[in-house]
Amino acid sequence: MRFSAGRTWLGMGWSPCAKLIRGGSFLAVLALFATCAQAVVVRGHVTDALGRPVPGALMRLVQDHKVVAMDYADSKGAFEIRYAEAGRFTLVGSAGGYLPAVGTEIYGGATDVVKRDVVLSANTVKQDITVSATGIPTPLPQLTSPVSVIPADAFSLQPDLIDAMRQEPGVFMVQTGQMGGETSLFLRGGSSTANLVMMDGTPADDIGGTFDFGTVSSAALSNVTVVRGPDSAMYGTDAGAGVVTLSTPKGTTAEPLLDYEGDAGNLWTYRNQVALSGVLQGLDYYTAFSRIDTSNALPLDEYHNETDAANIGYNFAGNTQLRFTLHNADSVQGVPGAWDFQGVAQSNRQADQDLYSSMTVENWYKGKWHNLVRYDIARKREQEKEFAAGGTFLANDPGAYGPGIAGPGNVGNVVTIRGANGYTATGQVQLYTGNNYDQDSNLDEVYYQTDYNFSPHMIGLFGFRYDDERGSFNDYDPSFDYVEHESLQRPNYEYNLQFQGEFWHRLFYSAGGAVVKNHLFGIAGTPRIGLTYVPVRPGRGLFHGTRLRANVATGVQEPTLAVQFESLYTQLLEAGDTTDIALYHITPQGAEDSRTYDVGVDQNIFGEKLVLKVGYYHNMFNNQLEGVDAQALDQYFHLNINPNVGLSEAYMNSLAYSAQGAEVALIWQPQPHFLFRAGYTYLDARVLQSFSSDAVAALQGTPTENPNLPGIAIGALSPLVGARPFRRAPNFGYFSVEYTHRRLIFSLDGAAASRSDDSTFLQNEDLNGGNTLLLPNRNLDFGYVKLDMNMNYQLKRGFFYFAQFDNLLNDQHIGPIGYPALPLTFRTGLELRLGGKQ
Numbered sequence: 137m138r139f140s141a142g143r144t145w146l147g148m149g150w151s152p153c154a155k156l157i158r159g160g161s162f163l164a165v166l167a168l169f170a171t172c173a174q175a176v177v178v179r180g181h182v183t184d185a186l187g188r189p190v191p192g193a194l195m196r197l198v199q200d201h202k203v204v205a206m207d208y209a210d211s212k213g214a215f216e217i218r219y220a221e222a223g224r225f226t227l228v229g230s231a232g233g234y235l236p237a238v239g240t241e242i243y244g245g246a247t248d249v250v251k252r253d254v255v256l257s258a259n260t261v262k263q264d265i266t267v268s269a270t271g272i273p274t275p276l277p278q279l280t281s282p283v284s285v286i287p288a289d290a291f292s293l294q295p296d297l298i299d300a301m302r303q304e305p306g307v308f309m310v311q312t313g314q315m316g317g318e319t320s321l322f323l324r325g326g327s328s329t330a331n332l333v334m335m336d337g338t339p340a341d342d343i344g345g346t347f348d349f350g351t352v353s354s355a356a357l358s359n360v361t362v363v364r365g366p367d368s369a370m371y372g373t374d375a376g377a378g379v380v381t382l383s384t385p386k387g388t389t390a391e392p393l394l395d396y397e398g399d400a401g402n403l404w405t406y407r408n409q410v411a412l413s414g415v416l417q418g419l420d421y422y423t424a425f426s427r428i429d430t431s432n433a434l435p436l437d438e439y440h441n442e443t444d445a446a447n448i449g450y451n452f453a454g455n456t457q458l459r460f461t462l463h464n465a466d467s468v469q470g471v472p473g474a475w476d477f478q479g480v481a482q483s484n485r486q487a488d489q490d491l492y493s494s495m496t497v498e499n500w501y502k503g504k505w506h507n508l509v510r511y512d513i514a515r516k517r518e519q520e521k522e523f524a525a526g527g528t529f530l531a532n533d534p535g536a537y538g539p540g541i542a543g544p545g546n547v548g549n550v551v552t553i554r555g556a557n558g559y560t561a562t563g564q565v566q567l568y569t570g571n572n573y574d575q576d577s578n579l580d581e582v583y584y585q586t587d588y589n590f591s592p593h594m595i596g597l598f599g600f601r602y603d604d605e606r607g608s609f610n611d612y613d614p615s616f617d618y619v620e621h622e623s624l625q626r627p628n629y630e631y632n633l634q635f636q637g638e639f640w641h642r643l644f645y646s647a648g649g650a651v652v653k654n655h656l657f658g659i660a661g662t663p664r665i666g667l668t669y670v671p672v673r674p675g676r677g678l679f680h681g682t683r684l685r686a687n688v689a690t691g692v693q694e695p696t697l698a699v700q701f702e703s704l705y706t707q708l709l710e711a712g713d714t715t716d717i718a719l720y721h722i723t724p725q726g727a728e729d730s731r732t733y734d735v736g737v738d739q740n741i742f743g744e745k746l747v748l749k750v751g752y753y754h755n756m757f758n759n760q761l762e763g764v765d766a767q768a769l770d771q772y773f774h775l776n777i778n779p780n781v782g783l784s785e786a787y788m789n790s791l792a793y794s795a796q797g798a799e800v801a802l803i804w805q806p807q808p809h810f811l812f813r814a815g816y817t818y819l820d821a822r823v824l825q826s827f828s829s830d831a832v833a834a835l836q837g838t839p840t841e842n843p844n845l846p847g848i849a850i851g852a853l854s855p856l857v858g859a860r861p862f863r864r865a866p867n868f869g870y871f872s873v874e875y876t877h878r879r880l881i882f883s884l885d886g887a888a889a890s891r892s893d894d895s896t897f898l899q900n901e902d903l904n905g906g907n908t909l910l911l912p913n914r915n916l917d918f919g920y921v922k923l924d925m926n927m928n929y930q931l932k933r934g935f936f937y938f939a940q941f942d943n944l945l946n947d948q949h950i951g952p953i954g955y956p957a958l959p960l961t962f963r964t965g966l967e968l969r970l971g972g973k974q
């Protein structure tokens with residue numbers, strides 16, 4: 137049954153407007169105008185994932201579990217629903233051959249006109265919508281760059297995000313140590329500092345891009361979005377290899393929902409978390425608290441993390457919203473050191489305090505013009521304190537260990553270091569003492585965005601961002617009564633302009649760029665352009681659905697605090713050597729540049745139940761910063777620095793490397809209760825240019841060597857020219873099998889990686905100050921296979937039992953050489969949900 141302009145229903149009967157029209161009296165007409173003037177109006181368009189209208193789709197407005205009004209989309213996919221009372225609603229769309237679409241919560245006052253578009257997916261797997269790549273809500277099939285959305289279900293039983301992120305193509309996670317250990321993301325071969333990480337839109341990484349995923353709890357997160365490839369055109373500095381956005385959940389239930397989870401496992405591990413959420417008229421709220429404790433499997437390696445979060449929004453009208461977010465994490469962990477190198481744990485402690493918060497005002501005008509203003513803050517602090525050096529103390533007696541050789545002080549036990557390449561080294565390592573430092577990285581940011589929907593063919597966006605970055609570093613070594621203090625401030629500006637649109641619901645484009653004015657390196661431009669074309673629309677037939685995409689993007693990155701403090705310019709300035717600064721025109725570090733070419737195809741094989749995704753990428757990372765010693769400065773850069781400065785090493789933009797490869801992902805869902813995912817990434821990364829001390833020595837024919845392995849050049853602290861960058865496996869992948877049946881959810885997840893290049897970094901650190909503990913770089917880190925299993929069973933409504941088993945194969949080589957991974961661990965617990973009426 138079809139209805140014309142007055143076709144809106146109320147419940148299962150006619151709307152008040154329609155009933156009054158049927159009355160036919162003059163008083164009824166007057167009442168009609170009074171009633172309709174006080175109606176909430178929800179209008180928009182319903183389309184498929186490629187933007188094609190879905191005529192006849194049924195759109196329902198739901199309040200308190202009841203359908204209060206409905207409408208059918210017209211031939212252009214347009215719908216309009218009216219309801220006489222203010223309140224909070226859910227917009228639900230459905231049509232034959234499509235999965236139902238449950239939209240976000242809507243609050244509408246009695247006179248509000250709310251614009252909401254709905255995307256229906258013909259897929260057996262729901263199509264996500266993201267703003268991370270372009271700043272504009274866009275279904276994934278319309279994006280021109282590769283983007284992955286990881287839902288909360290993928291990591292809710294895990295204590296952190298590490299294993300869930302390993303289940304995505306191009307993502308290589310390296311954890312140095314066990315739970316809580318420093319964890320770095322290498323995205324498509326890029327540096328671990330080349331990823332912009334954001335929490336609810338707030339930049340969350342340290343100044344210069346450093347971010348530790350090891351201290352990020354899985355609690356109070358609704359999803360994680362990963363953009364693979366540079367996106368400085370949208371986000372400015374630090375998005376040189378990709379962007380990771382973390383989002384806090386929102387309240388959605390009319391009744392308050394209390395959600396508690398508690399579990400315990402081996403290694404004295406226990407976790408408790410509680411969340412309270414809901415909505416009240418125009419207000420939505422979410423608050424959460426979580427704590428996890430574990431002893432880990434090594435001595436002096438205890439770890440705990442406390443996380444609290446809040447997400448509170450208020451709708452002044454259906455099209456104006458104020459939102460406040462807060463995410464705070466405090467963690468403390470032992471730092472036992474490289475156990476396989478030392479054979480003994482050091483008594484060190486590291487503490488981190490990370491706070492991110494934002495206040496956002498958004499307005500939508502007539503469904504076409506969107507404006508956003510956000511004020512962000514980030515407050516990050518890290519401290520490390522040494523309580524005891526550990527190991528065995530050997531007296532500092534000159535001559536006791538040979539002519540002219542002083543005693544090394546504290547040393548570890550005698551160990552045999554075994555590399556995955558078959559090389560071994562036996563000896564005792566000197567233990568560095570004096571690990572006492574603290575550093576902070578603070579940010580205040582103002583971001584303004586305005587975007588306008590001119591037509592389906594073009595949406596324009598303009599953004600402005602101002603960053604006030606501040607940081608400091610304090611180092612104290614009681615052994616030498618040494619104190620170092622460094623501080624800096626960087627006010628930065630960014631302007632970006634983006635356009636995107638579609639033609640014929642087949643061709644999608646995205647183009648734009650940004651101009652960054654960085655306090656340190658000056659002005660830089662970052663253009664980007666991408667195209668997506670769908671020659672064969674998705675359907676039920678064999679090989680029915682082909683999507684092609686191509687993307688060219690650039691990135692720019694600023695240096696970290698430590699690199700700036702050790703730059704050639706900073707060291708000469710602090711030494712008062714302005715003569716050499718002027719003579720050689722030495723300036724602060726320049727921008728680190730990146731560029732990517734990316735092409736891919738998504739092919740439906742058996743309808744949309746079996747989908748294959750294949751992509752090729754080629755990245756270049758130029759002008760990267762590296763440490764260059766005084767000899768190389770003179771020989772290669774002709775900088776004859778005054779010897780009175782005492783310069784041993786300085787950072788310069790002299791490193792370049794490439795990273796190209798392929799990504800393959802497979803999604804198979806033959807039945808609604810069964811889902812199989814798998815992926816593989818090939819990475820061919822090579823150092824093209826380097827003037828580090830290791831590279832220079834190798835070029836001069838006097839490379840660093842282990843005297844017990846003569847003739848093998850070793851990059852002790854950095855990779856050699858022509859070699860692979862450290863800690864990036866050339867082959868890695870994942871798989872996941874999920875089975876659901878009534879109350880049971882069961883999944884088996886696996887991640888695997890081949891051997892990768894690395895170093896022991898033990899230059900001049902054996903018992904006699906020599907290099908006998910260095911090993912060849914090639915394939916030094918072990919490959920690994922990590923299997924995890926979990927299950928969740930609903931005992932009764934609102935009451936769940938779950939269990940998580942990690943590292944079923946007990947693989948100890950998941951981390952880099954020297955750092956054993958956690959053995960087989962398990963946790964089991966209960967979840968209780970109270971309230972939460974929709």
